[in-house]
Amino acid sequence: MFKIVTKRELNDAVTLMEIDAPFIAKKAKAGQFIIFRLDKLGERVPLTIADYDREKGTVTIIFQKVGLSTKMLAEMNEGDYISDFVGPLGMPTDYEDFKKVAVVGGGVGNAIAYPQAKALHNMGVEVDIIAGFRNKDIVILEDEMKKASTNLYITTDDGSYGEKGFVTDKLKSLIDAGNKYDAVIAIGPVPMMKFVSLTTKPYGIKTLVSLNPIMIDGTGMCGGCRVTVGGEIKFACVDGPDFDGHLVDFDELMNRNSIYRTCEAEASEHMCTMNRLGKELIK
Amino acid sequence: MPNMSLEKVKMPEQAPDIRNKNFDEVAIGYTEEMAIEEAQRCLNCKHKPCVNGCPVNVRIPEFIEKVAEGNFSEAYKVITTTNALPAVCGRVCPQESQCESKCVRGIKGEPVGIGRLERFVADWYMKNGKDEVVKPELNGKKVAVIGSGPSGLACAGDLAKLGYDVTIFEAIHTAGGVLVYGIPEFRLPKAIVQKEIDKLSEMGVKVMTNMVIGKVLSIDELVDDMGFDAVFIGSGAGLPSFMGIEGEALVGVYSANEYLTRINLMKAYLDEYDTPINKSKAIAIVGGGNVAMDAARCAKRLGAEVYIIYRRSEEEMPARLEEIHHAKEEGIKFKLLTNPIRILDDGNGKVAGIECLEMELGEPDASGRRSPVAKEDSNFVIDVDSVVMSIGTSPNPLIRRTTKGLETNRRGCLIVNEDTMQTTREGIYAGGDAVTGAATVILAMGAGKKGAESIHEYLKNK
Numbered sequence A: 001m002f003k004i005v006t007k008r009e010l011n012d013a014v015t016l017m018e019i020d021a022p023f024i025a026k027k028a029k030a031g032q033f034i035i036f037r038l039d040k041l042g043e044r045v046p047l048t049i050a051d052y053d054r055e056k057g058t059v060t061i062i063f064q065k066v067g068l069s070t071k072m073l074a075e076m077n078e079g080d081y082i083s084d085f086v087g088p089l090g091m092p093t094d095y096e097d098f099k100k101v102a103v104v105g106g107g108v109g110n111a112i113a114y115p116q117a118k119a120l121h122n123m124g125v126e127v128d129i130i131a132g133f134r135n136k137d138i139v140i141l142e143d144e145m146k147k148a149s150t151n152l153y154i155t156t157d158d159g160s161y162g163e164k165g166f167v168t169d170k171l172k173s174l175i176d177a178g179n180k181y182d183a184v185i186a187i188g189p190v191p192m193m194k195f196v197s198l199t200t201k202p203y204g205i206k207t208l209v210s211l212n213p214i215m216i217d218g219t220g221m222c223g224g225c226r227v228t229v230g231g232e233i234k235f236a237c238v239d240g241p242d243f244d245g246h247l248v249d250f251d252e253l254m255n256r257n258s259i260y261r262t263c264e265a266e267a268s269e270h271m272c273t274m275n276r277l278g279k280e281l282i283k
Numbered sequence B: 001m002p003n004m005s006l007e008k009v010k011m012p013e014q015a016p017d018i019r020n021k022n023f024d025e026v027a028i029g030y031t032e033e034m035a036i037e038e039a040q041r042c043l044n045c046k047h048k049p050c051v052n053g054c055p056v057n058v059r060i061p062e063f064i065e066k067v068a069e070g071n072f073s074e075a076y077k078v079i080t081t082t083n084a085l086p087a088v089c090g091r092v093c094p095q096e097s098q099c100e101s102k103c104v105r106g107i108k109g110e111p112v113g114i115g116r117l118e119r120f121v122a123d124w125y126m127k128n129g130k131d132e133v134v135k136p137e138l139n140g141k142k143v144a145v146i147g148s149g150p151s152g153l154a155c156a157g158d159l160a161k162l163g164y165d166v167t168i169f170e171a172i173h174t175a176g177g178v179l180v181y182g183i184p185e186f187r188l189p190k191a192i193v194q195k196e197i198d199k200l201s202e203m204g205v206k207v208m209t210n211m212v213i214g215k216v217l218s219i220d221e222l223v224d225d226m227g228f229d230a231v232f233i234g235s236g237a238g239l240p241s242f243m244g245i246e247g248e249a250l251v252g253v254y255s256a257n258e259y260l261t262r263i264n265l266m267k268a269y270l271d272e273y274d275t276p277i278n279k280s281k282a283i284a285i286v287g288g289g290n291v292a293m294d295a296a297r298c299a300k301r302l303g304a305e306v307y308i309i310y311r312r313s314e315e316e317m318p319a320r321l322e323e324i325h326h327a328k329e330e331g332i333k334f335k336l337l338t339n340p341i342r343i344l345d346d347g348n349g350k351v352a353g354i355e356c357l358e359m360e361l362g363e364p365d366a367s368g369r370r371s372p373v374a375k376e377d378s379n380f381v382i383d384v385d386s387v388v389m390s391i392g393t394s395p396n397p398l399i400r401r402t403t404k405g406l407e408t409n410r411r412g413c414l415i416v417n418e419d420t421m422q423t424t425r426e427g428i429y430a431g432g433d434a435v436t437g438a439a440t441v442i443l444a445m446g447a448g449k450k451g452a453e454s455i456h457e458y459l460k461n462k
Helices: A023-026 A070-076 A107-122 A142-147 A165-177 A190-203 A250-256 A275-283 B031-040 B060-068 B073-080 B086-092 B114-128 B150-161 B190-202 B219-224 B256-265 B291-303 B321-329 B398-402 B441-460
Strands: A001-008 A015-020 A033-037 A043-054 A059-063 A084-089 A100-106 A127-133 A151-156 A185-186 A206-210 A226-229 A232-235 A242-246 B144-147 B165-169 B207-208 B228-233 B253-255 B282-286 B305-309 B333-335 B338-345 B351-364 B370-374 B380-382 B386-389 B428-430
Touching: A015 A070, A015 A107, A015 B086, A015 B351, A023 A043, A023 B060, A043 A084, A043 A107, A059 A107, A059 B086, A100 A107, A100 A165, A100 A190, A107 A127, A107 A142, A107 A185, A127 A142, A127 A165, A142 A151, A151 A165, A165 A190, A185 A190, A190 A206, A190 A250, A226 A242, A226 A250, B031 B060, B031 B114, B060 B073, B060 B114, B073 B086, B073 B114, B086 B114, B086 B190, B086 B441, B144 B150, B150 B165, B150 B190, B150 B441, B165 B291, B190 B207, B219 B228, B219 B291, B228 B441, B253 B256, B256 B291, B282 B291, B291 B305, B291 B321, B291 B386, B333 B380, B351 B386, B380 B428, B428 B441
Parallel strands: A100 A127, A100 A185, A127 A151, A185 A206, B144 B165, B144 B228, B165 B207, B228 B428, B253 B386, B282 B305, B282 B386, B305 B333
Antiparallel strands: A001 A015, A015 A059, A033 A043, A033 A084, A043 A059, A206 A242, A226 A232, B338 B351, B351 B370, B351 B380
16 A cells, blocks of 8 residues: 655646655666556556655655546546556666757646656756646646746746746747757657647757556557567557657557547547647548 | 266356356356265376376375265365465466366366365365464564565465565555456456455465565665565566557557456456556457456457457467356357557547457478468458457566566566576576566466475575
8 A cells, every 4th residue: 555645736736745655766767657556446447657855765756647547647646646657667767868858848748847847957958848728727847847947937828927838939039049959859649749740840950758548457468569660569668668759659659548438538628729720640 | 986977067157148247257166066976076096197288286095085085174175285275276277287187087078176176175174174274483583574565475384384484575556466456257257256365364474465575675784784584576567569650659558467457456347446448449459368358358348349369379378278168158249360569549549449450370480489470461450449468468667676686587577597597696596477578377376385495495594
């Protein structure tokens, strides 16, 4: 059993929790994920590790209430226990020897982009964060991201906070203004990662994306999370979740992620703008 | 005077048309009278050929003699001197190619129903037996077992009996390996597996779930930091293969592991469980092994029209005869000498059918099996909305990638000394599918037992 040590609502839809999991806290690295299961009836749900505290023995997760399990988890409180919490799974992000990086986050994806930015920042890399949100009300982790970056640019679709527009607009203008990025790390909804990859491709900038296919075991045993990268089948849970954005078949991933949409119908009251835009363009 | 009936006492079973709509166990099991009657068919041969056919050498005529006498409790004691999981083995072993294939009574008529009797004894004991679990005195040495499938459980049980402080590390949230995620409830009730595992816990074996070795801890950390004196790797062969044909990424294509994990481990077929599974109208299961039969029979129980697609003929099918027989009775259609070449897209990214070629059998290959050859222009489409790939699995690379000095063959199987089960590193042993590739429960258990013996040999003088 795993204890919820801290709970903080970042906005109406997004919750942060620190979970007591000393084995995982000792090993976790940016880019890896965990799988949780609430109780014996529960499903196994993957979430990226947002932060960890090796001394306290805790792992931080940040999640959006999108389906049954994340809604139920968000109802739980400090001091409550969840049945299963396993990790760290997946390969850590390979930072090579980057000097300057743009970290691009979309919506709740910023919660996952943030630890990447922090890790790079702590390594002395120059980090620009471009954090995109639908509107002012859902902006999260602004202070944290400011501390983990050289420059923080916030965009909102409706212009209610920061700059009006999409992250791709901002990224393109920064590249065109002469910023020489060794890599772009994009984390967010699949359509957003797709468009960031399409934005950087003509410039030949290495682009890493963190994929979020449906998973069950997360250890390479079922292939439910398979994705096509550069024409080859990869299992995101063991080969990823990070992949070269220029090689990923995003349309296939979007299609596969829709498998259980009817099963979780009531859960999708929120569809982000990039997702809708992506759907229209893909048609 | 032995019972000279040429046939086994019939096993009571749920009727095919009833059982193909539920997940309850198909075979109901012998009554005491049936068991005694069947036991009396055993001739108690002096040379005991059946024992040699059993990978863990259960003392077969001895336990059957006790059953014939109605002394079930003694029969149980005889079995469990060499087999820690009789309720499981009696149900899932391919007896027709093991113990029963060697039975003298099988020369003329049917062999003695050894598996059925083993199962009867184990079930009887679970219900009526008095379990005085003796917690052995600890000898001060610690052994780590990686994986809680049949090989790991057998190894842990034997080591615990010898006084070792044993910890099993399991990656998922429930112990049992393929016994819980792979083999369905209607063939092996999960309550039985749990009871066998509980027995190990009572003996002092610790089971740590949610521990992915190679990620959360490495084998070297188990030895150097956590003080384990030896390690047994029983991590199985859980990595699914795909065919590499067009359309395998479509919605509605599953590996058998995913399909069976959702159903067996996550209980997706029950409303109160949260894990979803799509109900198919018609489904193609590609493959001819036990896993394919399990997937097919699960799909049938979820209401689908089910096709087994296998590229050779029924004779070459690796599945147990009984499973093939059960599948047919339950209304599963067999498309033999048929090989898929493409999965069709409905235009929305979902499966709309599977295109196949007819095959014929050519010359026997190196392994002695006649290899299938495609007939030209024999393409045809089977109308399905889901496909399950059940064409085999290989060992997960996680442990070999994160442990220095562990050598593997080109199929990714750990290399061991076959007499001792020692890997290419001192103090680290391995067995089961992690060594052989996908095989049977009983072979994995045999390897686990052998591993335990060698670990004892290695540690008792250390």
